[in-house]
Amino acid sequence: MRGGGGGGGRGGRISSSDAAAQRAANAEAPRIPHLIGRIAELFQPHRRALGTIVVLVLIGAGLSVLPPLLTQQAFDRGLFPAGGRPDVPVLLELVLGMVLLWVASAALGVWQTWLTARVGNSVMGRLRIRLFSHLEAMELGFFTRTKTGIIQSRLQNDVGGVAGVLSNTVQSVIGNTVTVIAALVSMLVLSWQMTIVAVVLLPVLVIAQRRVGQVRARIATQTQESLSEMTAITQEALSVSGILLTKSFARQNAEIARYTNENENQIRLQVRQAMSGQWFFALVNIFLSIIPAIVYLVAAWLILDRVDVTAGTVVAFTTVQARLMWPLMGLLRVALDLQTSQALFARIFEYLDLTPAITERPDARAVDxxxxxxxxxxxxxxxxxxxxxxxxxxxxxxxxxxxxxxxxxxxxxxxxxxxxxxxxxxxxxxxxxxxxxxxxxxxxxxxxxxxxxxxxxxxxxxxxxxxxxxxxxxxxxxxxxxxxxxxxxxxxxxxxxxxxxxxxxxxxxxxxxxxxxxxxxxxxxxxxxxxxxxxxxxxxxxxxxxxxxxxxxxxxxxxxxxxxxxxxxxxxxxxxxxxxxxxxxxxxxxxxxxxxxxxxxxxxxxxxxxxxxxxxxxxxxxxxx
Incomplete structure (x- = not known):
């Protein structure tokens, strides 16, 4: 039933059992060849802006690891120098340096956020127009077979679902990767022994993240299918034709029940999507949070073993390690989001890959x-x-x-x-x-x-x-x-x-x-x-x-x-x-x-x-x- 009409015909409303079968059939995202490459092609027109973003991210990431190193110098040269008395002039220089670095990082962050938002939303806007234009070219039979609400959901929910992810992907991936690498290098410079203790379980976390991401991608696809069904129900039941039909047959309660059932399914899926991976992140958080305590124990052991470890080294190391936690968590989260967005992209490309049954020949001519x-x-x-x-x-x-x-x-x-x-x-x-x-x-x-x-x-x-x-x-x-x-x-x-x-x-x-x-x-x-x-x-x-x-x-x-x-x-x-x-x-x-x-x-x-x-x-x- 197209256009919200109340009658039957091709593309009409489906029963709850049919809807369940449809969701089961779509539990996995469509298999789209070369998906990652096709997503990358969407960003080709914005290469210059992306290059600027990469440079800004690299600079910002580099600046983010300098304050902890200055903290070490503040402790060892400013507060507790070899002479025993605080060296105020040196301490003022180091503090001023840290303030300037924070101001520069904040300014770069604002510029970087504006660029990433513009690129991400431009890509999504062009994708939305491309999908709309492709649907306009589809033959009449496609629309008699497909609910209008489902088509609308692909345009709005699916494209919108990946917009936020892609707007922050470049910034998050590059920035957090550089920050993690720089933090690891800083930690190695400060103490390679404490660094080994701090990162020993990271490979296990990466493997666990991939498994969690696969589950979230499946749930994301099911969630979008449910949103499509809700959009279709709304478009059918709340159009003028639908309202006339439901009122003439006194079926308002049936329509409310139909919408309620799908809404409950949507709530269940949203909760599953929100909770998927939460235990994983909780364990990651616990692991990263207890590392400083372990570092203190390792530092004590190193001092007892006559290894040269100063108070400034311990403070700087734990500061850097703390700064490692959030970008690492960000990388794990963006990896999960990217897996989810791949499922949504697959649904979008599934429509873009449809071939219109009625096309114009290259040598087509005007009417005589x-x-x-x-x-x-x-x-x-x-x-x-x-x-x-x-x-x-x-x-x-x-x-x-x-x-x-x-x-x-x-x-x-x-x-x-x-x-x-x-x-x-x-x-x-x-x-x-x-x-x-x-x-x-x-x-x-x-x-x-x-x-x-x-x-x-x-x-x-x-x-x-x-x-x-x-x-x-x-x-x-x-x-x-x-x-x-x-x-x-x-x-x-x-x-x-x-x-x-x-x-x-x-x-x-x-x-x-x-x-x-x-x-x-x-x-x-x-x-x-x-x-x-x-x-x-x-x-x-x-x-x-x-x-x-x-x-x-x-x-x-x-x-x-x-x-x-x-x-x-x-x-x-x-x-x-x-x-x-x-x-x-x-x-x-x-x-x-x-x-x-x-x-x-x-x-x-x-x-x-x-x-x-x-x-x-x-x-x-x-x-x-």
Whole structure:
């Protein structure tokens, strides 16, 4: 169920058991080849900024280990020199040096943070645009198979989930690595014996960190899947269509329960993600915290063994070791975060690696304007990609031609395949076999933009943005003047209605146009198409959902819009197409009859039977032209 509608169909809501199966299937992140290399490519445009960050980090890390060394000098030369009395001038110089170092480190840190934030967010912004653009290029079938909420979650939750990690990764990895190395070198200079004691268990910590990271990556993937499901539920249940459905069936409690169940699952996963690795970090913290006490014991043993260890050496060593603890913890944490972000990146690249079913050939050409309006199907076969292999094709060997300026109607029983015809002309789907010809060329050989400019589509489910009437109309022609808007609205028989609104063309129509009636929405949609002024008009059951009065008004607008254009009308109510130049009767994926309304009635076939059934249902006979 797309767009938050309340009905069923492909991509509809799934049961709790289906949701559980989906989460189980996604418990592992998708396997994406060369993932690390592809992540690195995202940062290629920012090489200069990254180089500056690296230099700043190196300088900052180098400066961070100098104060402990100055602390040793302050003790040994300033407070407790060989003469026994404190040397105040030397102590002042050393303290001033430490203050200057701290000020310089703070300034470098601010600059470094600004650069990393700008690079990280720029990369994420470009990735978000890239993903959005790629999804825009996907074929219609992708969106009928996938919940809109899940797509939104990939754009918002998954991309957002890695933004914070990457913003700080360069700074954290390089800065903490340099700090750890510099601290280890300083510790070795001060006392190689105490250094061995301080780092003996570090390899064990690194191995343990990798195991914890794998667990967190799996939990992160499950968490994102749960967020996707919550977004989908929200988008379905809280849209206008969803609210109408739940209220009309008094199913608010069921929707609340559905959201509550997924919310509880999200809470459980968030707690698991927050707690994963906490015992590991607790043990690391304990280990690093007790090292100073062990160092004191080792220092005492070294002094007793007549090794030259001064008080300044012990103080400086424990200070450096304390400074080692936080960058080491930071490295372990960023390693875990990177493993988590790899799982999220895998989900993003999974969508980026989807290949659109409908693409434009490198040598695609523009529509031949000298043949505009001519449409033909040549032995067209079509099967939906996700249809069972054993099911018959939706269209089977369909052939017909429509000449420029002709009004052609397609009628037939539900599920006969007539709507599929309207989707193949503008290339919303590609034919499985045969050819769809537009202006004499196979549509697969034409530029998509040129094809779209030549065709105007009005569907049964009119979509209006939550914007003003004028903004919705200008979607077809952004630079249209107010006079052009009014001219199109008059032609669609909607100007008087718009003028009666207090705000006129500045009236906000609400989500999906729900502040307007069905007939008003359809006429605005027709006005939008008229503003586009296409050579071919495709009408997909544009009046089937309207009442009789609205249908008559909209039909008048359609008749006006069809004048001088090639028109393909997919019709459910046969009374709307009795005046068509040619009527094609589709049944079982084939064209079984064609002709004018009087000819088909006289033939006494499928069309005559459908017409008689509709007359009997309506209880009255519409006047045939």
């Amino acid at each position: 304007t000298t043949k505009l309006g001519r449409i033909a199907f040549d032995g067209v076969v079509f099967r939906y990609p996700d249809a069972p292999a054993e099911s018959p094709a939706t269209l089977r060997g369909v052939s017909f031609s429509v000449e420029p300026g002709q009004y052609a109607a397609f009628v037939g029983p539900s599920g006969a395949g007539k709507t599929t015809v309207s989707y193949l002309v503008p290339r919303m789907h590609d034919a499985t076999g045969g050819r769809v010809l537009f202006a004499g060329d196979d549509v697969r050989e034409l530029r998509l933009s040129s094809l779209a400019e030549s065709i105007g589509l009005v569907s049964q489910e009119t979509y209006l943005f939550h914007a003003t009437i004028a903004e919705n109309l200008r979607y077809a022609k952004p630079d249209a003047s107010d006079e052009e808007l009014e001219r199109a609205a008059r032609a669609a028989n909607i100007h008087a209605t718009i003028a009666s609104f207090p705000d006129g063309y500045d009236t906000v129509v609400g989500e999906r146009g729900y502040r307007l009636s069905g007939g008003e929405k359809q006429r605005i949609a027709i006005a939008r198409v008229l503003l586009k002024d296409p050579a071919v008009l495709v009408l997909d059951e544009a009046t089937s959902a309207l009442d009789t009065v609205s249908e008559r008004i909209v039909q008048n607008a359609i008749d006006a819009a069809a004048r001088g254009r090639t028109t393909i009308a997919i019709a459910h109510r046969l009374s709307t197409v009795v005046g068509a130049d040619v009527i094609f009767v589709v049944d079982g994926g084939r064209i079984v009859e064609q002709g004018t309304h009087p000819e088909l009635l006289a033939a006494g076939g499928v069309y005559a039977q459908l017409f008689a059934e509709q007359l009997a249902a309506a209880g009255s006979s519409p006047r045939a032209d």
